[in-house]
Amino acid sequence: MIMIAPGLPALPRRAHIREVGPRDGLQNEATILSTAQKLQLIDALGAAGLDQIEAGSFVRPQNVPQMADAAALFAQISRRPGVIYSAIAPNEVGARRAVAAGADMVQVFLSASESHNRSNVNMSVERSLAHVANMAAIMRGAGRPFDAVLSVAFGCPFEGDVPIPHVLDLCARLLDLGAEQLTLGDTTGMAHPVLVQRVVLAFQERFPRQPLRLHLHSARGAGLANILAAMQVGVSAFDSSVGGIGGCPFAPGAPGNLCTEDLVHMLHEMGVETGLDLPGLMATARILEGMLGHEVPSQTIKAGICKHLTDSQGSR
Numbered sequence: 001m002i003m004i005a006p007g008l009p010a011l012p013r014r015a016h017i018r019e020v021g022p023r024d025g026l027q028n029e030a031t032i033l034s035t036a037q038k039l040q041l042i043d044a045l046g047a048a049g050l051d052q053i054e055a056g057s058f059v060r061p062q063n064v065p066q067m068a069d070a071a072a073l074f075a076q077i078s079r080r081p082g083v084i085y086s087a088i089a090p091n092e093v094g095a096r097r098a099v100a101a102g103a104d105m106v107q108v109f110l111s112a113s114e115s116h117n118r119s120n121v122n123m124s125v126e127r128s129l130a131h132v133a134n135m136a137a138i139m140r141g142a143g144r145p146f147d148a149v150l151s152v153a154f155g156c157p158f159e160g161d162v163p164i165p166h167v168l169d170l171c172a173r174l175l176d177l178g179a180e181q182l183t184l185g186d187t188t189g190m191a192h193p194v195l196v197q198r199v200v201l202a203f204q205e206r207f208p209r210q211p212l213r214l215h216l217h218s219a220r221g222a223g224l225a226n227i228l229a230a231m232q233v234g235v236s237a238f239d240s241s242v243g244g245i246g247g248c249p250f251a252p253g254a255p256g257n258l259c260t261e262d263l264v265h266m267l268h269e270m271g272v273e274t275g276l277d278l279p280g281l282m283a284t285a286r287i288l289e290g291m292l293g294h295e296v297p298s299q300t301i302k303a304g305i306c307k308h309l310t311d312s313q314g315s316r
């Protein structure tokens with residue numbers, strides 16, 4: 001733990017970051033990268049030390065053409081030892097394809113609100129849970145772990161507040177189905193630090209032994225504040241996207257994945273270890289800019305690493 005001062009909450013000494021850029025990021029880009037470009041991106045992210053990389057999605061190509069090459073991509077990843085290359089699956093067909101393609105872990109999504117779930121997959125939450133149960137059986141049969149992601153857990157763009165007890169009830173259902181990892185998503189960036197702490201504390205009270213991962217967005221600028229708030233109540237596993245690309249395709253006009261470099265820069269400055277090579281991540285974000293043909297939202301690649309500024313200019 002990192003102690004700040006008596007009376008102030010301590011912080012975890014180490015944080016784990018899952019990189020979601022190759023999927024959550026790229027699927028929101030108008031430019032469709034080639035399989036070779038995606039492989040280069042994924043390899044660079046692995047080289048920078050990321051050991052969990054969301055590499056692709058087994059949705060219908062008509063729905064998300066950016067991810068149409070997922071099977072070919074997984075077949076060609078030059079796998080680094082210890083790195084988990086995960087995939088998204090929206091249904092049983094996707095889960096079977098993901099398993100067959102060699103995804104190490106599969107992510108299964110459920111919305112915390114009825115309206116978002118219907119907007120996302122055109123069915124009720126209850127019906128989605130029946131599909132999740134079938135997908136869990138497919139993963140169990142193949143010996144693959146799955147990560148259950150509960151979307152809009154901190155607010156729904158259609159319904160507003162999502163009651164915390166309802167979020168926790170859905171978490172219980174997902175854990176009962178055998179999820180090895182549970183992620184709460186702030187899919188459209190509606191969370192704020194106080195809400196993050198309320199949700200996390202309620203989660204920990206109900207599931208004291210269950211680790212929790214957060215997928216926070218920064219659509220309204222609160223992303224890094226929400227990270228700090230989560231760390232103050234003991235969360236140390238987060239999702240972020242290289243360059244800060246991507247958001248939610250089903251909530252129009254909602255950008256805002258947290259940027260991996262910005263998150264890592266803040267954590268390192270606070271003394272929180274990530275095991276990641278920040279200059280390597282920044283170089284990767286610049287490569288990504290070249291591939292996409294436009295600037296990425298990353299602040300750190302524009303402003304530079306604080307410690308490097310003082311290294312080159314002498315201390316002030």
Ligand code: ZN
Nearest residue numbers: 024247248257
């Ligand atoms: Zn996201």
